[in-house]
Amino acid sequence: MALIEINGLKKSFGNLEVLKNVSFQVEKGDVVAVLGASGSGKSTLLRSLINLEQIDGGSVCIDSEYLIKDGKYAPSAKIRKITSEMGMVFQNFNLFPHLTVRQNLEMPAKFAKILSDSELTQKADALLKKVGLSDKADVKPSKLSGGQQQRVAIARALMLNPTIMLFDEPTSALDPQLTGEVLSTMRQLAEEHMTMIVVTHEMGFARDVANKIIFMSDGEIVETAPPHEFFANPKYKKAREFLSMALD
Amino acid sequence: MQYIFNIFMTLLEGAKTASILFIVVILLSLPLGFLFTLMARSSIAPIRWFANAYIYILRGTPLLLQLIFIFFGVPYLPVIGKYLVFERFTAALIGFVLNYAAYFAEIFRGGLLAVDKGQYEAAKVLGMSRFKTTVFVILPQMIRVALPSVTNEAVSLVKDTSLLYAVAVPEIIHYATGIVNRDFNVTAFAVAAAIYLVMNTLLSFLFKKLEKKLEY
Numbered sequence: 001m002a003l004i005e006i007n008g009l010k011k012s013f014g015n016l017e018v019l020k021n022v023s024f025q026v027e028k029g030d031v032v033a034v035l036g037a038s039g040s041g042k043s044t045l046l047r048s049l050i051n052l053e054q055i056d057g058g059s060v061c062i063d064s065e066y067l068i069k070d071g072k073y074a075p076s077a078k079i080r081k082i083t084s085e086m087g088m089v090f091q092n093f094n095l096f097p098h099l100t101v102r103q104n105l106e107m108p109a110k111f112a113k114i115l116s117d118s119e120l121t122q123k124a125d126a127l128l129k130k131v132g133l134s135d136k137a138d139v140k141p142s143k144l145s146g147g148q149q150q151r152v153a154i155a156r157a158l159m160l161n162p163t164i165m166l167f168d169e170p171t172s173a174l175d176p177q178l179t180g181e182v183l184s185t186m187r188q189l190a191e192e193h194m195t196m197i198v199v200t201h202e203m204g205f206a207r208d209v210a211n212k213i214i215f216m217s218d219g220e221i222v223e224t225a226p227p228h229e230f231f232a233n234p235k236y237k238k239a240r241e242f243l244s245m246a247l248d
Numbered sequence: 249m250q251y252i253f254n255i256f257m258t259l260l261e262g263a264k265t266a267s268i269l270f271i272v273v274i275l276l277s278l279p280l281g282f283l284f285t286l287m288a289r290s291s292i293a294p295i296r297w298f299a300n301a302y303i304y305i306l307r308g309t310p311l312l313l314q315l316i317f318i319f320f321g322v323p324y325l326p327v328i329g330k331y332l333v334f335e336r337f338t339a340a341l342i343g344f345v346l347n348y349a350a351y352f353a354e355i356f357r358g359g360l361l362a363v364d365k366g367q368y369e370a371a372k373v374l375g376m377s378r379f380k381t382t383v384f385v386i387l388p389q390m391i392r393v394a395l396p397s398v399t400n401e402a403v404s405l406v407k408d409t410s411l412l413y414a415v416a417v418p419e420i421i422h423y424a425t426g427i428v429n430r431d432f433n434v435t436a437f438a439v440a441a442a443i444y445l446v447m448n449t450l451l452s453f454l455f456k457k458l459e460k461k462l463e464y
Contacts, residue, residue: 050373084375094370097464098388107384108374140464160375 001064003028003195004049004164009058010071011044018044020219022058026164026212029193033206033227036216037242042199045216046166049197050086051079062086063163084112087157091169093149095141101128101152102137109159127155131185147178151185165189167198183209203246207231215239255427255439262420263443265337266409269419273344273405278398280345281352288357299353306350312411315343319415336417344408351401359394360386392462399455403448420444 004026011019018041026032034042047053049060049067057071067074067082074082095104105124109115115123128134131151133144141149150170157165167186171179183205190196190209200206206213206227213230215223217238223230234240287299306314319339322332334342363386371381412419420440427436 052369052372080375083373086373088373090366090370092364092366094364094366096367096370096385098392098462108371108376111377111380112375142464156374 001061002026003030003063004197005059005061006049007059007061009045009048009060010056011041011048011053012056018219019048019055022216022219022221024214024221024224026195026197028163028195030212031190031194031196031210032198032212032214033210034197034199034214034216035201035203035206035242035246040216041219042216043168046088046168046197046199050083050088050166052088084160085162086164086166087160087162088166089150089153089157089168089170091172093141093146093153093173095149095153095156097141100138100140101133101144104141104152105156105159108156112160114161123159124155127158128152130158130188131155132181145178146174147181150174150182154182154185154189164195164197167196167200169199169201171200171202201246203231203243215242217242252435252439255424255436256443258427259420259423259436259439259443262418262423263447265412265417265419266406267447269337269341269344269409269412270402270405272341273348274402276345277348278352280349282356284349284353285356285360288353289360303350303353306347307354311343311347311408312414314347315340315411315415318343336415337412340412340415340417344405348401348405352398355394355397355401356390358397359390362393363389388462392459392464395455395459395462399452399459402451402455406447406451407444 002025006025007023009019009022010017022041022045034045036042044053048055049062051067055068055071059069059071060067061069062082062085065074065078065082067079073079095101096107099107102124105127106120109120109123110117124137125134128137131154133148133151133155136144136148136152141152144152154165154170170186171182174182179202183202186196186198186205187209198205198210208227210227213223213225213227214221215225215230215234215236215238222236223234223239225235230239231243234243284299284303287295288303290296290299319334319336322334322339323329325332367385367389368381371385376385409419410421413421416422420443424436424440428434
């Protein structure tokens with residue numbers, strides 16, 4: 001069984017069907033780039049995996065446990081356990097502005113009770129070093145650039161030892177000169193074989209780092225392919241149109 | 249000079265009463281107000297209705313009327329009235345707390361609206377419970393947004409302590425009026441005004457400091 005199995009996922013906002021029967025699988029260690037125009041349902045798909053969107057039908061199975069089976073949600077304790085396998089990084093970082101960088105990393109992990117206090121400090125130090133922000137541990141997020149904030153957000157998610165990382169347009173709110181530092185942190189994660197699903201408009205990242213491309217259009221997965229195939233020779237007209245616009 | 253000093257010492261007695269009222273009201277009405285804010289957002293409709301009706305009535309009628317009602321009116325209520333006879337100061341205290349809680353509830357409601365939706369989502373995906381999210385993520389941000397308005401209300405409260413006059417609890421104006429009537433000299437009113445100004449200046453200074461501290 002694949003690490004993530006999604007079958008027949010459906011979701012509507014009122015009369016608008018944002019996900020129509022979406023199915024795909026993610027293997028352990030996969031880096032999946034989800035591409036598609038705005039409004040194609042990419043973010044909704046990602047958010048429903050971690051229970052930020054209520055789904056209307058279908059199944060989501062993570063690491064052999066059903067978050068949703070045929071439209072029915074697992075009991076809330078189980079939902080919490082399953083979603084704790086995943087870390088999520090948002091477009092707008094969503095750091096806690098009233099806490100320092102270190103507190104942002106340590107507070108949720110402390111509540112999760114997975115580490116002792118001294119281990120918390122060590123782990124936070126190690127992760128800040130990894131994202132290159134050791135010297136910023138004691139400042140508030142407002143003193144950081146967008147790229148630095150996003151790297152803190154990645155470190156914060158990693159504090160909880162997720163097996164899967166979800167990225168919802170992690171560089172879309174950043175100036176072009178700041179996207180590089182975030183992408184290189186993500187690239188590093190991919191090299192460590194973290195399973196990642198990345199909703200992105202960064203075609204370079206999708207081509208070089210992902211091993212699987214999912215292309216969505218109007219709430220459906222139109223094409224699933226390895227990046228070299230997808231970028232060299234997209235099978236479907238919509239994918240070709242999207243690429244010719246995106247790579248312009 | 250000696251005359252002004254004597255007035256000042258007498259009025260200080262009233263200022264003491266006003267200060268005690270102020271401190272107790274602030275300490276009780278802030279948490280009560282937040283409770284009403286949460287109730288007004290409850291998913292259980294009757295709780296929401298109650299909180300909204302409460303806020304509507306308490307903000308829509310004069311504090312003076314509420315004070316007089318609690319002290320003079322409530323004891324006349326059928327059945328429960330005889331158990332609700334309060335001392336003057338206690339009656340006033342209850343009235344102030346209930347009234348200011350309604351204002352604070354509205355201020356906090358605005359503060360909550362200012363907290364970004366992404367904060368709830370981030371806390372959720374980080375596995376935090378709703379309670380911990382409210383206490384450790386939302387509340388601190390709400391307080392920071394609400395603080396300038398809370399300062400405003402606190403300044404009003406200092407002045408509103410003069411309404412104790414209506415239920416005949418001796419406070420600053422009570423003493424000042426007594427002196428003016430006795431001496432046919434309005435100096436006491438000027439001293440009273442100065443005392444209010446000093447109290448509010450001090451208060452604004454403290455809240456400014458707090459604001460600085462909560463800045464991010």
